[in-house]
Amino acid sequence: MSTHGLERQSAEGRDAATSAFALPTGTNLLPNGSFELGGYYQFDGYWQRPTGWGEFYNPLTLGLVYLRQHPKRLPAAGRFPEVPHGRQCAQVPLEQDEQDEWRGHLTSPMIQVKPGQAYVLSLSARSDVAGAKLRPRLWTRPLDWKEPEDRDYFDYHETNSAPQGEEVEVNHGWQRYEFPLMILSWRENSVVDIAVSGEEAGDVMIDEVQLEEGSRATPFQARHPVEAAIEDRRGQQMCKLFRMDEPLTLHLPIYNDAATAHTGGIVIVVERMDGSTVLEEAMTDPIPPGHSEVVFARDFGLVGDFVARVFAPDGTEIGANRYQFRSVPVIPENAQFIIVSRAGAAEQVPAERVWLPWNNEENWYADPPQGLTITDAGNIYVAFDKNRLLKTRDGGRSWEALPATRQALGVCRDGTLINVDREREGESLSVYRSADEGESWVLAGVLGRKDSYCETVTELGDGPLVTVLPADPNRCHRSTDGGKTWSPGFPVCPGGEAHITELQSGRLLCVARYRPPMPRYQWDMWLQYPSSLWWFTRGGSGGYGSHLKCVLLADSDDGGKTWSNVRRGTFIMETMHGSAVQLPDGRLVLLHVSRAVSPGGGTWAKVSSDEGKSWDVERYYMNASPAYAGYSASCVLPPHLADGDPGMILTVAGERARGDYPARAQAVRWRPL
Structure with a gap:
């Protein structure tokens, strides 16, 4: 079942339905058309928008954010005297645009329509603004209020993909308007866009919005006699983020449009993003006429991305919105365990955790080079900056800080x-080399690149050094004389922050961070990742394109000279900057940082039995940063540095500074299942 929009009910289903929630033939296709849901409370000093309306969380409206066309002030739902229906209406503010004209928009939730079908849109409106006007439009393609000059004629022709109604004047008193519209494009998803304008600042009030099949409007009625919304009123910055150890608490405003109580109750369903149900519960209390509210609070305990929906007992969806949220793992900073999840079900797995004797006093970064090397002497080194070198002699159980003058980007076995x-x-x-743990450095050679920088260096089993420098694309350079001379750069894949791991077969695996170009009209990709919506619609860390970040994998079977099989190792918002290690049994472990949630982000991992072609269902969570996740570095420990058995991983995970938390790092000794 799709997680976007609201399903269209078939005529057969409408005719056969007998419950109080049935959608009769010709009834309103728009949820919350009288705006009774939403606007009950204030947040940041503003009344909330009507539920489902004026939002940018669907594939047709999300692009307005990227195009920077979304309004600065969103439409609000408020209680006003003498509204045509119920107690609330939508209040659409007029803002001055680049042409100094006063305009505003009220967009509907995404609905499904029938190609070739005639519809009629009816609504009531009023305004005290001089010269107020209104014109609706029925979009079946992504909204763009500034049509580009290079637009495709068929795709952009208004009668094909975005038919609009006649512009009408809006008076001081409430008046009902009708607009016949025809769907000519062969598309089923649609958004109603009510564009308003005027000669000055002010608001246009709108109520009783109804879209129905046919050419004549019928008197307004709600899409369902009982409709509900799902809200989170904690007032947190990221209000769609839960911790796995806290109850899932949702506020459900309900509006019963009938004059009598409804005795059928409602059903709350929580699904994974693939549509599988993880929680379903009926709430059977009678629903009184008019406005009421139910608070749904249940222990949840799962990890991952989910969507909550509201249904009638007969299975009809009556929610005016769908509430997407992410539940993040909780790992205390000194916990001697990590979290592993299978299809969202989380459990603790024993691990050893210690904090490193390091913090960044110069800036907020906590990002080690990705690879850790175990030297012939059994030492492991990691460097977060040029001033200190961290060393462990016992596989990460204890650490000492050594002075340094350069940052170690690679460590050889000697x-x-x-x-x-x-x-x-x-x-x-x-290229510099140090044989005394960073106390002194000797110039070894020159890597003839003026247009890039280096992040990691890997020593291969037969001695050559390899590094991947950011470029377009990334390029792999080889040295067979200890760094004195280097090969030309061999193309690898797009991106940056790349690291090379040598597998047991001799194959080289490159893991690179990648942010692909923004695909203009594929906005629906963000809707698979609930937490990304908050960041995307508000500009978030890294800007709008930040939410395309992922990790790419590429293979080389000739020591880094040619690369192939470029593929995604993580997917959008899963998210970036990774490295890989191979266990003695041949399984590949991919580690990467997830900042899709903050706080709660950290180093995550997953396992593959076929060198990254497919992935096991388990997801591993090394840490859950209370600040902002930094990068990580890992290696597989030999038994004598582990617990006597093969297959233990040492991961050093950084946490960047934020608020009261300094930049710091921890070492985690853990095992995949």
């Missing part, structure tokens, strides 16, 4: 540290 940097802007990259 303990030699590698740094690649430039002394001055515009110079080629120089």
Whole structure:
């Protein structure tokens, strides 16, 4: 079942339905058409918008945010005297645009329509603004209020994909308007867009919006006699984020449009994003006429992305919106466990966790180079900056901080540290080696690139050094003489922040962070990731394109000279900056940082038995940062540095500074199942 929009009910289903929630033939297709849901409470000093209306959480309206056309002030639902229906109406503010004209929009939830079908839109409106006007439009393609000059004629022709009604004047008193509209495009998803304008600042009031099949409007009636909304009123910055150890608490405003109580009750359903049900509960209390509210609070305990919906007992969806949310793992900072989830069900897995003797006093970063190397002497080094080198002799149980003057970007098995940097802007990259744990450095050679930078260096089993430098695309450079000379760059894949892991077969696996170009009209991809909607619609960290970040994988079977089989290792919002290690049994473990939620983000991992072609269902959570997740580095420990058995992973996970939390890092010793 789709998680976007509201399903169209068949004529057969409407005729056969007998419950109080049935949608009779010719009835309103628009949920919350009288705006009785929403606007009950204030948030940040503003009345809330009517539920489902004026939002940018569907594939047809989401692009307005990226195009920076969304209103600064959203339409509100408020209680006004003498509204035509119920007690509330929509209040659409007029804003001054780039042409100094006063305009506003009220967009509906996404509904499904029939191609080739005639419809009639009816509504009531009033305004005290001089010269107020109104014109509706029925969009079947993504909304764009500034039609581009290079638009495709067929796709953009208003009578094909976005038919509009006649513009009408709006008077001081309430008046009913009708607009015949015809769907000519062969598309089923649609949004009603009511455009308003005037000669000055002010508001246009709208009520009783109804879209129905045919050419003549009938008197207004609600889409269902009882409709409900789902809201979260905690007032948190990211109000669609829950912790797995807290109750799932939802407020359900309900409006019964009938004059008598409804005795059928409602059903709350929570689904995974694939449509499978994880919670279903009937609430059977009678629903009084008019406005009422139910608070739904239940222990949840699952991890992942979910959507909550409201149904009638007969299975008819009566919710004016669908509430998407993410439940994040909870891992105390000194917990001796990690979290593993299977299809959302979470459990603790024993692990060892210690904090490193390091914090960043210069800036907010906590990002180590991805790879950890175990030297012949059994030491492991990690460097978050150029000032300190962290060292463990016992597989990560304890650490010491050593002074340094350069950041170690790679470690050889004999303990030699590698740094690649430039002394001055515009110079080629120089390669430095240290044989005394970073106390002194010797110039080893020059990597002739002036247009890039280095993040990690890997020593292969037969001795060569390899690194991938960001470019368009990333390019792999090889050195067979300890860094003195380097090969030309071999194309790998798009992106940056890449790291190479050598697998047991000799194949090289590159893991790279990638942010692809923004696809103009594929907005629905964001709707698969509930927490991304908040960030996307408000600009979030990294800007709008940040939400396309993922991790790419690429293979090389000739030591890094040619690369193929480029594929996604993570998907949108899962999210970025990764590395991989291979267990003794051949399984591949991909680790990456997730910042799709904050707080609660961290280093996540998943396992593949076929070198990244497919992935097991389990998801592993190393940490849950109370601040902002940094990057991580990992290696597989030999038995003598682990607990005597093979297959233990050491992961060093950074946490960037935010608020009262400094930049810091922890080491986690853990095992996949």
